[in-house]
Amino acid sequence: xxxxxxxxxxxxxxxxxxxxxxxxxxxxxxxxxxxxxxxxxxxxxxxxxxxxxxxxxxxxxxxxxxxxxxxxxxxxxxxxxxxxxxxxxxxxxxxxxxxxxxxxxxxxxxxxxxxxxxxxxxxxxxxxxxxxxxxxxxxxxxxxxxxxxxxxxxxxxxxxxxxxxxxxxxxxxxxxxxxxxxxxxxxxxxxxxxxxxxxxxxxxxxxxxxxxxxxxxxxxxxxxxxxxxxxxxxxxxxxxxxxxxxxxxxxxxxxxxxxxxxxxx
Amino acid sequence: xxxxxxxxxxxxxxxxxxxxxxxxxxxxxxxxxxxxxxxxxxxxxxxxxxxxxxxxxxxxxxxxxxxxxxxxxxxxxxxxxxxxxxxxxxxxxxxxxxxxxxxxxxxxxxxxxxxxxxxxxxxxxxxxxxxxxxxxxxxxxxxxxxxxxxxxxxxxxxxxxxxxxxxxxxxxxxxxxxxxxxxxxxxxxxxxxxxxxxxxxxxxxxxxxxxxxxxxxxxxxxxxxxxxxxxxxxxxxxxxxxxxxxxxxxxxxxxxxxxxxxxxxxxxxxxxxxxxxxxx
Ligand SMILES: Nc1ncnc2c1ncn2[C@@H]1O[C@H](COP(=O)(O)OP(=O)(O)O)[C@@H](O)[C@H]1O
Ligand SMILES: [Mg+2]
Numbered sequence: 076x077x078x079x080x081x082x083x084x085x086x087x088x089x090x091x092x093x094x095x096x097x098x099x100x101x102x103x104x105x106x107x108x109x110x111x112x113x114x115x116x117x118x119x120x121x122x123x124x125x126x127x128x129x130x131x132x133x134x135x136x137x138x139x140x141x142x143x144x145x146x147x148x149x150x151x152x153x154x155x156x157x158x159x160x161x162x163x164x165x166x167x168x169x170x171x172x173x174x175x176x177x178x179x180x181x182x183x184x185x186x187x188x189x190x191x192x193x194x195x196x197x198x199x200x201x202x203x204x205x206x207x208x209x210x211x212x213x214x215x216x217x218x219x220x221x222x223x224x225x226x227x228x229x230x231x232x233x234x235x236x237x238x239x240x241x242x243x244x245x246x247x248x249x250x251x252x253x254x255x256x257x258x259x260x261x262x263x264x265x266x267x268x269x270x271x272x273x274x275x276x277x278x279x280x281x282x283x284x285x286x287x288x289x290x291x292x293x294x295x296x297x298x299x300x301x302x303x304x305x306x307x308x309x310x311x312x313x314x315x316x317x318x319x320x321x322x323x324x325x326x327x328x329x330x331x332x333x334x335x336x337x338x339x340x
Numbered sequence: 341x342x343x344x345x346x347x348x349x350x351x352x353x354x355x356x357x358x359x360x361x362x363x364x365x366x367x368x369x370x371x372x373x374x375x376x377x378x379x380x381x382x383x384x385x386x387x388x389x390x391x392x393x394x395x396x397x398x399x400x401x402x403x404x405x406x407x408x409x410x411x412x413x414x415x416x417x418x419x420x421x422x423x424x425x426x427x428x429x430x431x432x433x434x435x436x437x438x439x440x441x442x443x444x445x446x447x448x449x450x451x452x453x454x455x456x457x458x459x460x461x462x463x464x465x466x467x468x469x470x471x472x473x474x475x476x477x478x479x480x481x482x483x484x485x486x487x488x489x490x491x492x493x494x495x496x497x498x499x500x501x502x503x504x505x506x507x508x509x510x511x512x513x514x515x516x517x518x519x520x521x522x523x524x525x526x527x528x529x530x531x532x533x534x535x536x537x538x539x540x541x542x543x544x545x546x547x548x549x550x551x552x553x554x555x556x557x558x559x560x561x562x563x564x565x566x567x568x569x570x571x572x573x574x575x576x577x578x579x580x581x582x583x584x585x586x587x588x589x590x591x592x593x594x595x596x597x598x599x600x601x602x603x604x605x606x607x608x609x610x611x612x613x614x615x616x617x618x619x620x
Contacts, residue, residue, distance in 0.1 A: 250431070256396055257432040260424045261494060262417045262448025279444065282434035286480055 084245075086205045092134035093206045096322040097215025104203045106330035110337030111192055111199075119340030120191050126333060127198050136205050144201040145194055152190050159186030209241035214316060232306055239295070243288075250287060254280050343393060343422060343502045343532060344369040347402035350388055350556075354400060362388040364556035365402070370502060372420075372532040375524070377543045377564070380553030381578035386536040387427065389553065390504045393534070394424040406502075417449055420501025423531075427506040429491035430484070438482070438490050439464070439475035445498040456497075463497035464490075467523050485516030492523060502532045509542050517542065540574060541582050545603050552577045568601050584608055595619070 087093075092100075111123055131141050145152070160183040161176055168180035204212065217234030224230050255265070258279045265276045318326075350363040362385045370376055370393075380386045391397045393404060395415035403410050406422065415422035423445075426432065435441035439460050446456035461471040467489040469475075474482070479490055488508075495503065505524065509517040525546055527533050535543050544550065550567050552560035554577040560567060567573060571589060574581040581589070588601045588608055596615040602608045 253426065254432050256391070257426045257429065258444075259414055260394055260396055260416050260426070261432075261445040261498065262414070263444075264448075279432075279434040283432055286434075287431060 084204070085208050086136045086140055087208070088135055088206065090134045090136075090206070092130060092136075092202070095206075095325060096316055096318045097207050097211045098218055099318060099322040099326040100203060100207060101215055101219065102326045103329045103333075104199055106333045107199050108196065110333040111195055113334070113337035114340050116340060117188065117191075119337060120188065120195065122336050122340055123195050123333075124191075127195055127202070130202055131198070134202060134206050136202065140205060141198055141201050144197045148193060148197055152193060155189050155193065156183065156186040159183065159189065210238060211316065213238040213241060229306070243291075247284070247288065251280065251284055254283055341407050342369040342371050343407075344405045345389075345393060345399075345402065346405070348392055348399040348404065349401045350385075350392055350397060350399050352388075362556055363392065363399070366556070366558060368551065368558065368561070370532045370534050372501060373528060374548050375528045375533045375535070375543075375546060376549045376551060377547035378534060378536040378551045378553055379540055379544075379574075379577065379579060380536075380538060382538055384538075384553045384578070385556040386538070386553055387506050388556075390424055390506050390534070390536055393502075394422045394504060396424070416445070416498060416500070421449075421498060422502045422504065423495040423498050423500030425492050425495050425503070425505040425508060427510060429495075430479075430482075430487035433479035433487060433491055433494075436478060437476050438469065438479050439471060441479050441490065442494045442497045445494055449498060459497040459499065460493070463493040466496055466526065467493045468519060469493065485512050485519060488512060488516060489519060489523065492520070496523075496527065500531055502534065503527050504534045504536070506536050507538070508535060509537070509539070521546070538579065540579055544568070544582060552579075554578065564603075568603055571601065588612070591615070 095103075107123070107126065110119070110126075114120060114123065131138055160178055162179040162182060164175050164177070167182075169177045170180050170183075171178040207215070213234050216237060217230055220228065220230035220233065259265075263276060263279060265273065267273075268276070345366050345368045348363055348366040349361075352358075352360045352362055366389065378386055378389065388397065392399050393415075395404065395411060395413055398412075404415075406415055406418065407420065411418050416424070433441050435444060439457070442460040442463055443453075443456040446459045447453070451459065461475070464471040464475060469486060469489055474486070474490070479487060482490060492505075492508070508520050508524065512520065521542065524533060524535060524543070535547070537543065544564055544567075547564050550560065550562065550564045551558055552567070552573060559577055560573055568585065571581045571585045574585075582603065584603055584605060585601055588598055588611070591612050592598055596612060596619060598611050598615050600611065602611060
């Protein structure tokens with residue numbers, strides 16, 4: 076079924092960003108985050124913005140989709156800005172004053188710095204999930220976690236859990252939507268009454284949703300066992316992704332560059 | 341008196357790159373007491389048609405009128421009401437007991453507990469799940485066919501003037517399908533019934549009227565027998581003709597001169613036998 080891509084969901088494509096090996100991509104995103112948290116001025120943020128803009132441009136993912144994640148954190152952004160911008164009584168550069176509360180220009184600038192940092196963080200991580208299919212993402216995570224198996228960490232199982240969970244997110248969302256409409260057809264209302272009444276109105280949606288989920292989980296587990304799934308250790312993938320020389324070079328050069336920029340600026 | 345759709349268009353995700361035209365100008369009127377069968381291939385817009393007819397989706401253009409009135413929002417709660425049985429309706433069972441689940445709709449309509457209980461008992465009887473035996477069971481312990489019937493009872497209990505069913509027999513065993521066909525046949529006495537399916541085998545024999553839906557348009561609207569006599573229309577709508585008709589078409593292709601086609605096996609056998617005698 077055709078549906079609009081929700082925020083952060085995979086947007087298929089064949090750009091260099093899509094083709095980059097998942098581990099290399101995660102490494103680059105990690106370095107990008109290090110850069111974001113080590114810069115201490117707007118010059119550094121500008122450099123990070125340039126990096127993000129370049130990556131988005133090369134990925135050919137519509138910027139509308141990349142920016143969609145910002146809406147989800149918009150409340151945090153407003154809060155961040157106000158938390159820095161509002162002062163109780165003394166302020167350095169007062170822009171506006173209502174009683175004892177002042178809007179401080181210097182505070183706003185600091186707030187803006189943090190807001191831009193959060194936006195860039197969201198853009199970077201959105202681009203990672205938009206350009207990497209869930210399966211490749213889980214595969215990448217598994218390989219990154221594999222050294223932990225020495226410490227008896229069940230990397231394979233965790234990766235399988237992630238893959239299955241990711242696989243069922245769209246199905247579950249679709250099912251929830253269907254049940255909501257079905258209960259509306261039986262006269263249920265979700266938009267009237269106080270908070271408690273509204274919360275209770277969702278019981279007829281949540282109960283069947285969870286019952287179906289558990290039932291499906293049970294069936295899936297049985298079906299996997301019937302096909303001889305015995306935990307993740309020693310499992311291989313149908314398509315094993317490999318780091319090519321280009322992936323390694325991109326990771327090394329990109330990460331080094333970003334971290335140096337982050338420390339200097 | 342009718343549930344009437346005029347020039348109804350519906351597009352999912354309108355105005356985006358993902359826009360899908362599901363209904364491209366539908367004019368239909370359903371009458372009380374009539375069993376109308378809507379046949380269409382997967383993706384032809386059947387489910388969308390029912391959602392629009394039940395007031396759950398607002399058409400992009402055109403209108404839905406119930407007994408001459410146009411109403412905004414779900415038509416389940418207005419008089420005479422439109423009840424919609426979704427595909428796999430057993431998915432929506434949620435209450436602690438079957439009876440409580442069936443009461444959910446009537447209570448939302450504003451009936452008292454007593455009236456709702458009375459309605460639930462009657463509806464459960466109507467679908468063949470005696471309230472005594474099944475009423476106090478958890479809906480999650482029912483078999484597939486029983487759960488389907490309980491879900492249908494939940495809609496019947498709202499006493500709709502028009503009953504819409506989306507693929508009501510899909511995924512059931514032979515017995516379950518038979519039970520649902522009986523419920524549908526019995527409901528037409530109380531309501532106008534619209535059944536939507538891609539399976540021409542199930543309801544063709546009992547429908548008063550058949551509507552073919554293809555890519556969001558009505559390509560045929562008439563008595564079932566008219567459709568039976570021109571079975572090429574099934575293929576044109578991307579559907580499989582019923583096996584019994586295919587057998588007669590093969591007989592025709594083999595040179596037998598059948599005067600007409602029939603859905604009834606005994607009748608069809610007779611037609612073929614007569615044609616063979618004539619051929620000698
Ligand atoms: N929620 C939705 N979002 C986008 N497109 C949809 C949605 N539901 C259905 N469609 C599309 O609308 C068309 C008609 O769908 P539907 O009414 O479900 O058909 P049917 O029930 O006959 O299989 C199909 O092309 C389908 O892909
Ligand atoms: Mg459908």
